[in-house]
Amino acid sequence: DVQLVESGGGLVKPGGSLRLSCAASGFTFSGYTMNWVRQVPGKGLQWVSSISTGGSYIYYADSMKGRFTISRDNAQSSLFLEMNNLRVDDTAVYYCARGSSGFAYWGQGTLVTVSS
Amino acid sequence: DIQMTQSPSTVSASVGDRVTVTCRASQNISRWVAWYQQKPGKVPKLLIYKASSLENGVPSRFSGSGSGTEFTLTINSLQPDDFATYYCQQYNSNSKTFGQGTKVDI
DSSP states (O other), rough: OOOOEOOOEEEEEEEEOEEEEEEEEEEOOGOOEEEEEEEESOOOEEEEEEEEEOOOEEEEEEGGTTTTEEEEEEEGTTEEEEEEEEEGOOEEEEEEEEEESSOOEOOOOOEEEEEO | OEEEEESSEEOOOOTOOOOOEEESSSSSSOOOOEEEEEEEOOOEEEEEEEETTEOOTTTEEEEEEEETTTTEEEEEEEGGGSSEEEEEEOOSSSOBBBBBEEEOOO
């Protein structure tokens, strides 16, 4: 079965940094575009970033450009999101999701709380 | 970035009703639209991709249509399990923006 398991969330102060990880299993990780999506509790979904199969093509939502860095390690079947200069409004559950024509598989999410 | 505008934000319906949710894109996105269902405390579930293709295992009462800038998700004969929030998403461009969501409640 396809599994995506996020980790690395937690409480961080404004201006701080955090690195999220997503461990994938049950499929050939290197064959799929991967994504990060976030959701403020009780609010809507916001696409954060996508990375192509080999990591050559990377895209970010405008509000994350310059602060967030997506990467992947195909050998370890892992996806990462490095988040710097975090703001209070970055507080959300962060999901990793598989796919490029609709996100068919999602992890359970990891909560990032940015607060002083 | 391409904006996706969903309407209505909330729809009140009853079991057995037909429900329609609309999504409008800020520019032509061909048929590169997906629809998701999300229940409280759960992760989103992909229902439809490429505007009208039903994801495996999704009941046939769900259907999607549209192209260009106007897209529709239709739920025929609403079931108790369908009360949830629905999101559209475009993946025509390098950004994969979501609509703001439509809550279907009783």
